[in-house]
Amino acid sequence: MTGIPQSLPSSFFHFFIFMDLQLNNITHAYGDMTVLDDIDLTVSGGEIICIVGPSGCGKSTLLRLMGGLERPDSGEVLLLGEPPKSSLNPLTYIFQDFALLPWRTVEGNISLALEDHPISKQESRKIIDDVLSRTHLSDFKKAWPRQLSGGMKQRVAIARALAVRPAVMLMDEPLSALDSQTRELLMDDLIDLWMRESFTAIYVTHNLQEAVRFGHRIVVLSRRPGRVREIVKIDKPLSERGADNEELDEVQHYLWRLMRDDARAADRELLNG
Amino acid sequence: MADNETNPVPFRGGGFSHKPSFTVWMMVFVMLILFWEFGSNIGFISNLVLPAPSEAFNAFLQLIDSGMLWKHLRASLQRLILGWTFGTLLGVGVGLLIGLFSNVRAGLSPLVSAIFAIPKIALLPLFIIWFGIGEGSKVATILFGTFFPTVIATYGGVDNVDRSLIRMGQSFGLSRLSIVRKIIIPGALPAILSGFRISASIGIILLVAAEMIGAEFGVGAYILLAGSLMATDQLIAGVSILSLMGLSMAWVIGKVENYFLKWRV
Ligand SMILES: Nc1ncnc2c1ncn2[C@@H]1O[C@H](COP(=O)(O)OP(=O)(O)OP(=O)(O)O)[C@@H](O)[C@H]1O
Numbered sequence: 001m002t003g004i005p006q007s008l009p010s011s012f013f014h015f016f017i018f019m020d021l022q023l024n025n026i027t028h029a030y031g032d033m034t035v036l037d038d039i040d041l042t043v044s045g046g047e048i049i050c051i052v053g054p055s056g057c058g059k060s061t062l063l064r065l066m067g068g069l070e071r072p073d074s075g076e077v078l079l080l081g082e083p084p085k086s087s088l089n090p091l092t093y094i095f096q097d098f099a100l101l102p103w104r105t106v107e108g109n110i111s112l113a114l115e116d117h118p119i120s121k122q123e124s125r126k127i128i129d130d131v132l133s134r135t136h137l138s139d140f141k142k143a144w145p146r147q148l149s150g151g152m153k154q155r156v157a158i159a160r161a162l163a164v165r166p167a168v169m170l171m172d173e174p175l176s177a178l179d180s181q182t183r184e185l186l187m188d189d190l191i192d193l194w195m196r197e198s199f200t201a202i203y204v205t206h207n208l209q210e211a212v213r214f215g216h217r218i219v220v221l222s223r224r225p226g227r228v229r230e231i232v233k234i235d236k237p238l239s240e241r242g243a244d245n246e247e248l249d250e251v252q253h254y255l256w257r258l259m260r261d262d263a264r265a266a267d268r269e270l271l272n273g
Numbered sequence: 274m275a276d277n278e279t280n281p282v283p284f285r286g287g288g289f290s291h292k293p294s295f296t297v298w299m300m301v302f303v304m305l306i307l308f309w310e311f312g313s314n315i316g317f318i319s320n321l322v323l324p325a326p327s328e329a330f331n332a333f334l335q336l337i338d339s340g341m342l343w344k345h346l347r348a349s350l351q352r353l354i355l356g357w358t359f360g361t362l363l364g365v366g367v368g369l370l371i372g373l374f375s376n377v378r379a380g381l382s383p384l385v386s387a388i389f390a391i392p393k394i395a396l397l398p399l400f401i402i403w404f405g406i407g408e409g410s411k412v413a414t415i416l417f418g419t420f421f422p423t424v425i426a427t428y429g430g431v432d433n434v435d436r437s438l439i440r441m442g443q444s445f446g447l448s449r450l451s452i453v454r455k456i457i458i459p460g461a462l463p464a465i466l467s468g469f470r471i472s473a474s475i476g477i478i479l480l481v482a483a484e485m486i487g488a489e490f491g492v493g494a495y496i497l498l499a500g501s502l503m504a505t506d507q508l509i510a511g512v513s514i515l516s517l518m519g520l521s522m523a524w525v526i527g528k529v530e531n532y533f534l535k536w537r538v
């Protein structure tokens with residue numbers, strides 16, 4: 001399961017600690033509108049789960065429930081196993097809109113996530129330098145967010161997430177605010193990060209190509225109220241999922257066939273209010 | 274239609290953005306003063322209507338010579354600084370409470386809106402009864418007058434802080450206090466500082482009004498006396514002092530903004 005190559009030194013900084021996440025019969029409604037209906041899902045350590053589904057089916061809501069930003073109406077979200085002590089923030093988000101504080105520099109934005117923890121200044125500086133070099137941002141330590149391109153902003157957000165050594169990364173369309181080239185490069189970076197040291201991730205996306213590229217399992221939600229429609233497993237290791245892969249294309253087409261009617265219906269539903 | 278004709282695409286962009294130019298402003302200012310002086314000299318502007326700038330300037334020099342300028346200025350600045358400082362500090366405090374706690378908001382924000390609309394100078398007689406005819410009532414008027422706009426600017430600023438940043442703070446497990454200190458207050462700061470600009474000019478208006486109602490010293494008292502003697506040169510000199518006071522406050526706030534909001538541009 002782990003993707004740590006043999007060549008890395010044993011003292012290699014450990015960012016990720018495995019933890020299983022289990023969702024039991026999650027149902028959630030806003031007012032009269034049921035958004036999620038009876039969702040069951042288990043995510044095991046080191047695994048990447050992609051969640052796809054038509055617009056408005058409750059993907060973002062599901063992710064907020066998983067990270068404890070909202071409480072489900074019924075059902076439970078369980079963390080299996082004690083949250084590891086070395087993890088400062090076991091469930092860590094990467095947001096679509098980056099969510100960087102414009103009044104803090106790159107360095108300051110990362111330090112924000114560390115300041116509430118009993119860490120010495122020295123240690124926190126070490127962590128910051130380390131995550132910045134992992135995300136190729138060392139030269140931009142003192143830059144303001146407004147000076148960065150979208151792709152760089154999202155890399156800062158990824159660096160910030162790495163800094164707290166998450167057990168599970170929760171990503172809500174982290175690449176959809178970016179242009180397609182930047183998206184491609186950042187996807188490579190994410191895969192690279194995972195190959196160096198595998199982590200657990202829930203990755204919400206609109207983009208089926210991203211889903212088949214990054215996910216070990218792909219959860220297809222139906223249109224609202226969101227139910228698990230199917231879970232598609234891809235056995236091919238991430239390292240072998242380059243471009244022009246027929247097998248992946250096939251999975252992608254299969255996913256689209258699953259979603260197409262729902263997506264069309266969801267579209268009409270939105271139009272009719 | 275000749276298809277071998279080439280024309281540059283006409284430029285239609287540009288404009289609608291401002292470049293500050295000190296020289297242009299200086300030229301306008303100097304020309305205005307020169308025109309005014311010239312008009313007064315040839316009698317185009319009657320001396321009864323408006324004194325020449327040189328006369329107003331002479332009145333100003335006289336004010337310095339007699340040593341009265343410092344007396345008036347000190348009295349005025351003391352009132353203004355006391356009233357404005359406490360008014361804005363309390364205003365920011367109460368504004369944050371209203372912005373952060375829904376109970377406080379439910380209780381106070383209608384009251385704030387109701388009192389905000391009252392011209393505070395109308396309350397001066399009450400303040401005189403409560404705080405005495407001396408400094409107390411004048412400082413209270415300014416304090417009261419600057420408090421309410423600051424409250425409204427502050428909680429408006431808090432309301433406008435990007436919710437997704439707050440959610441980010443929560444998702445990293447920041448304490449409530451950290452979220453307030455590191456996300457909400459910096460996010461509300463631009464609105465709070467532009468509130469300061471407004472409250473500074475309100476402060477000057479109330480200062481003059483309060484000093485006109487009963488003060489021995491102060492720029493407002495000086496202007497009132499000049500007015501009742503029809504000494505228009507002194508009146509213009511006094512008003513210019515007020516204008517300079519306003520400009521310097523705006524300048525200081527501008528510097529503060531440059532420092533605290535350097536992340537903006
Ligand atoms: N805080 C909220 N209050 C009320 N309704 C909400 C709230 N958040 C989401 N909804 C509604 O719940 C439904 C699901 O929203 P959600 O954002 O989870 O969908 P999504 O699958 O992420 O959609 P998209 O693909 O467009 O991002 C939508 O119809 C939305 O309007």
Ligand SMILES: [Mg+2]
Pocket residue numbers: 059060061172
């Ligand atoms: Mg969403």
